Amino acid sequence: MSAPHASQALARFTVLDLTRVRAGPTAVRQLADWGANVVKIEAPTDLPDDEQLGGARHGPDFQNLHRNKRAITLNMKDEAGRQAFYRMVEKADVVVENFRPDVKTRLGIDYETLRKINPRLVYASISGFGQDGPYAKRPGFDQIAQGMGGLMSITGAPGEGPMRVGIPIADLTAGLFCAMGILTALLERDASGEGQWVQTSLLQAQIFMLDFQGARWLMQGDVPKQAGNNHPTMIPTGVFRTSDGYINIAATGQVIWERLAHALGRSDLLEKSEYLSPKVRSVNRDALNAEIETVTRTRSTADWVEALNKAGVPCGPIYSIDQMFDDPQVKHLDLVQTVPNTGERKVRLVKQPFSLSRTPSSFVAPPPDVGEHTDELLREFGFRSEEHTSELQSPDHLV
DSSP: OOOOOSOSTTTTOEEEEOOOTTHHHHHHHHHHHTTOEEEEEEOOOOOOGGGSTTSSTTSHHHHHHSTTOEEEEOOTTSHHHHHHHHHHHHHOSEEEEOOOHHHHHHHTOSHHHHHHHOTTOEEEEEESSOSSSTTTTSOOOHHHHHHHTTGGGSSSOTTSOOOOOSSOHHHHHHHHHHHHHHHHHHHHHHHHSOOOEEEEEHHHHHHHHTTHHHHHHHHHOOOOOOOTTSOSSSSSEEEEEOSSSEEEEEOOSHHHHHHHHHHTTOGGGGGOGGGSSHHHHHHTHHHHHHHHHHHHTTSOHHHHHHHHHHTTOOEEEOOOHHHHHTSHHHHHHTOEEEOOOSSSOOOEEEOOSSOOSSSOOOOOSOOOOTTTTHHHHHHHTTOOGGGOOGGGGOSOOOO
């Protein structure tokens, strides 16, 4: 069996995936979904489902992270398994790992070791806090990075204490930035002929994601605070009650603020001194929001969405997850696809959020079981049948 390619965009690249948990698998998923030949390398494991890498293997979390990959088991603590990995590295384009910095050196799979085997190799590392420095050996976790990266200090309602974001945003963005780094290094390799070491961390990714909130401190010395559902600088922008729920309204800038006031039937608000300019609207934000909400509560969310969009005021309903997937625009975007599966399980997952006109991405293979493609992959990497020995796959743990 040849490698299933989810797209032709990255079909010429072979990726060895040593990653676990979420940030690393997220990076590799980007490559797999765009057609790279991804080989997921694991140790045979007897861990219970709740300790499996990425959650129960047949649960939604693991299935979402590991589609479009094939799997092999290697005992990397054993010399035979390590030498087999080195032979695979000779033919690979990319290795991705998210071990603690000291672990990969101890195992002999660090960048300096592998670049001697394959100078064209792009080696990518994701860690909690960086490959060196005072926190390098600390274990990384998404919520820890959210807190240390400043995000939790600006999330949630004022006075209610720090609040985590409802998704593992540090893990996910670190994975996406890692994938971007890998693609950048592969592009550069076309010119130089040499690979290089791509590094990122949960902490770096989270700090970068602060964006303008971080720039407010760096440029103006302004320490952003929690603003709840209100936008910290563009007022009125926030959540407002309707007769049957809530609506988001984003009246950014003077022109849109005027459109909103007219659409609400409250043109008188434009004449009030406390709302005349963005600066005074910011000072009087709570009073202005209360005035707006006395009007929005008189009609349904659907009514307001229609009326405000006609008036050119950005707005939208606030969906639960099931409501979101039922939205006509979401359906039109065709974001959900069923993963091919020979079993009875129905695996439906969200596709890539961007498209390419000539080399689209698709789901071509379900997430693999442990070592499902070991013999097949060993043959593809040039191992003779007599070399498919149990030494390569003994049940020692990888780390």
